[in-house]
Amino acid sequence: MIVVMKKNANPNDVEAVKNKIVDMGLEVYESIGLNYHIIGMVGDTSKVDSEVFERIEGVEKVIHVQEPYKKAGRLFHPEDSIITVGGRTIGGKKLAIIAGPCSVESREQILEVAEKVKEAGAGFLRGGAFKPRTSPYSFQGLKEEGIELLKEARERTGLPIVVELMSPDKLDLFERDVDVIQIGARNMQNFELLKAVGKTTKPILLKRGLSATIEELLMAAEYIMAGGNENVILCERGIRTFETYTRNTLDLSAIPVIKKQSHLPVIVDPSHAAGIWWMVEPLAKAAVAVGADGLMIEVHNDPQNALSDGNQSIKPEKFQHLMESIREIAKLQGREI
């Protein structure tokens, strides 16, 4: 971290900056030029709050040199993390394919979709039980009943289940019944929820917020990991841009960036990103080609009558086609499905 002093800053302010640095157990270095005066600090600054300096009057600005995350970063954890879920893995050579409907709607629906996605080669079953909806008047999910139906689908197919948690008060239920706990995009900075899931050991699938930077996503992961739970899987699901044709803009360049900055596995959700079913397959192929560790795909047996997000769901037959397409690209990447 580097503190840039104002031109002609009060010497007391310069002294105050230096004293604060020393108080933190860090070393000071200083550089005075014609038009500026810079004070740097040597040592581990990853937990230093830059505001401590910004509010001193003589300070022009404070510049970060080190990333503000540590447990999520690759610097101190150079090996890729591989998360184990019910005998399966996320993050290794094998791509993790998570598929299923946006919402669990009925026993027939979830059982049918689960068997179909399993046949096609999916490794995990997704399904919403508690649904975050923009309107209070929209279908909010089957809730506890949805979890029960997912458990039945798991029993039938052997697929571990991935379900979104929206509030800390359901954590006990999720810990007991769910295999991967999903934190949705709108809750990426719901810090109380992050702290709550930091206390469990269940794998957490953390979705990138709608307008979050990669650093903010990694800081959200840091929240969970700082609580003690290092089983975090990241998910790129599209960010908000000015483009209106697609619901969000899938940021595929985030994948190589995250792989470089972090050891955590990262998967891609092309269904939510585009919001348009016929774009799911080309985006899934691109995601594999760019190096993603897995995919999350919405599959519904009857998209036209889906209670949520039918427009972005594909039918089981199309999912099977998608799986065949990505299998070949995965091979070129030295990966498998």
Add this chain to the structure above:
Amino acid sequence: MIVVMKKNANPNDVEAVKNKIVDMGLEVYESIGLNYHIIGMVGDTSKVDSEVFERIEGVEKVIHVQEPYKKAGRLFHPEDSIITVGGRTIGGKKLAIIAGPCSVESREQILEVAEKVKEAGAGFLRGGAFKPRTSPYSFQGLKEEGIELLKEARERTGLPIVVELMSPDKLDLFERDVDVIQIGARNMQNFELLKAVGKTTKPILLKRGLSATIEELLMAAEYIMAGGNENVILCERGIRTFETYTRNTLDLSAIPVIKKQSHLPVIVDPSHAAGIWWMVEPLAKAAVAVGADGLMIEVHNDPQNALSDGNQSIKPEKFQHLMESIREIAKLQGREI
């Protein structure tokens, strides 16, 4: 969706419309004026076929209301809402000035700031007890102890207290001890939290999300109001843009838009928007000039040593100067402080 009945429509037709709405599992609301008779429906109308109503003889026309919010909208509530808080009001002729430190840090600090902002003319005291921080390593607030100190400050000054709630499990505490419950920008679409505060009757100060549209803000208000709590105050606090000089970009054009679309009071927080103390006063003046119903200002007795957001806090003397500046503009607007 709104059904406009013909003037002097047959009462049986009015009944038929209402019955159809109820049969769809929606709620009816009705508004009868001198020249019109409107029947609205509350619930998910996105799949309702308007022809169902158009066929009924007494129906003049069926309007697809573009706005997906109803309780928060001005259409059925043309009068400005005025929220009453401990004998004071938010939303009327008098501007609501909420001031205080970002975080409660100590008894001395909060008592001193409370007295100073009261002297300068503030009507409400703000102070964070549970703090949402981007880094898990930053100061997270004094929590319950912070609430106790705010209560003491309230006793001393008579100022109602405004405190941010981050998780439903603290709602009982807040209902008992706090006067206005704040929902922060990062929780604007934390739907479980919105549902929770929809069940209380305490006034809710709802901040606009970092990249939320005005419609999304009003939908978040709708969540709270649909739960039964109509005491919602909106707050513009800056949105994320590409500009990096300021922390966020204060969207002052949102104020006239919100005043047109909604009956709810709307205030402006220039401190969080800019993130820079010397910009607070000019932005506060502009906020009053554009028609805001109030301001939320961060004031700290010792910004250089504040534990959070010191960089955007002003000292009590500067706050007093700000109050004098806006008093004159308020007068030009036909308002008072």
Add this chain to the structure above:
Amino acid sequence: MIVVMKKNANPNDVEAVKNKIVDMGLEVYESIGLNYHIIGMVGDTSKVDSEVFERIEGVEKVIHVQEPYKKAGRLFHPEDSIITVGGRTIGGKKLAIIAGPCSVESREQILEVAEKVKEAGAGFLRGGAFKPRTSPYSFQGLKEEGIELLKEARERTGLPIVVELMSPDKLDLFERDVDVIQIGARNMQNFELLKAVGKTTKPILLKRGLSATIEELLMAAEYIMAGGNENVILCERGIRTFETYTRNTLDLSAIPVIKKQSHLPVIVDPSHAAGIWWMVEPLAKAAVAVGADGLMIEVHNDPQNALSDGNQSIKPEKFQHLMESIREIAKLQGREI
């Protein structure tokens, strides 16, 4: 606006529709299929009253075409456009690979890079002669001398050259000496420049603006095409988002959208999008997997000493590796290099 005639409409009615369009100062265009007969109008239809047509008996319906572009759209031009450049094509089965340095810097540099990218399989040579730079103090290009050096490189290698035009006053020079005229992202809505290149017949490579929507990109293409030049190649090169790790965010979902909305070929520039050399190859692979018609890659023999954008340039050896990687993915897509 499009008028759909009834099947077997009276020829007099067809005539009436056309006459009305001409009377409005608009141009008529017509498309007759097995099962339809469509009459379109070219010009500003935003104030045309659709009832004028609906009253005519032979008219089936009048469609407000949401898209404001026509010549660039697929509706009246369902076949993919293939642009021919010096015996080579852009837009067909064969991927167009355009490679070369950001700026032409010296005879040695451009000749060496040209030969190396040709060997690796590139089909076109790029090189900047007039450079758009954010700072007036940065290197602005070799200008006319740069064009001369590019011509020499073309003679040696046979590769057609792609060069950016920044101002209409150089158009004569470019028409004579250059094979594909590039319009840069910052000039995407420089309407005078678009009009100017609409009058030539040279192929135009049109880059998407930094915060432009796909519709705006297609409207910029429409400007060129409305001037008479239908040889337009589109280029996705990243859009501005809040992400700061990469220079821009490559919007790969734009590719399937553009392929659906327009008949024009579309290529991807991963070098400018990311701004980071090691991300070029994974993004290039993803671009091919998602369906792009080609790539534009910055290659420099000595990136460390490049006069512009060295940070995003790859060396010839890395380019060769990239070509091998994408060749395999291209095969899976039923394409070749």
Add this chain to the structure above:
Amino acid sequence: MIVVMKKNANPNDVEAVKNKIVDMGLEVYESIGLNYHIIGMVGDTSKVDSEVFERIEGVEKVIHVQEPYKKAGRLFHPEDSIITVGGRTIGGKKLAIIAGPCSVESREQILEVAEKVKEAGAGFLRGGAFKPRTSPYSFQGLKEEGIELLKEARERTGLPIVVELMSPDKLDLFERDVDVIQIGARNMQNFELLKAVGKTTKPILLKRGLSATIEELLMAAEYIMAGGNENVILCERGIRTFETYTRNTLDLSAIPVIKKQSHLPVIVDPSHAAGIWWMVEPLAKAAVAVGADGLMIEVHNDPQNALSDGNQSIKPEKFQHLMESIREIAKLQGREI
């Protein structure tokens, strides 16, 4: 400027960085910590291109300390600039009020509007002759004839005229006939146009680009000033955000930032920002309250039949009302109209 080296960077790269700094006539300073290695440079770095360092392999990142603009900056020009236009000034105590129609449409229209805005107190007349339009099929302006009509309006009223220039080839005409040359938002980074107007001495009104940062706006001003023309007036006219109710989001916090960073005068265009006529007055008031040096307002005698942007134009009577409202706020600011 500070160069952060990668951990374990090759010593040759470290040496290369230091040599480059010394070659530029700057001094080196160095700081080596546990996890980083920093090399700083002392001297005037405002014209140093950071890419020179970024492309050296051992370099992690380059951090700017100084602003990249110089002539536009306040550092070396602490006094406010005041631009003189035909005996009037922009930038001093008196607010510059520029008013008139979006496009000149007819002799009657421009003469009527000119007289009305003069009566109401405007100091300058605006009017578009060459119009940048998103669609090639929209009205493109009266061109040279429009300039002639503006000249006639100037003769009648004495108001200097402000007209947008879109291409360098019309510069001679504009130098001869126009008082202030406007560069539109879409041309803010049309560098050839900026260079062209840098060679005249006419005042330039430079509008902020749709998604430009303040630094980019100041760099565009720097382009003009580096060419020799220091008579630059900046204009905030709204930036692109996710909000869809307004056309753009007026960034009023940009005003105090620009006043702090630059000595150039800055005005506000609320008409283009909001795109909605009834928002013009409240935003104009806020602009004056926040410290703008002037306003640019669209006024049309018959907005419903305007050939462009009628929706954002106000009638002369409303303009008069606006002038009265802002006069009082100006007084509070110690300014006059």
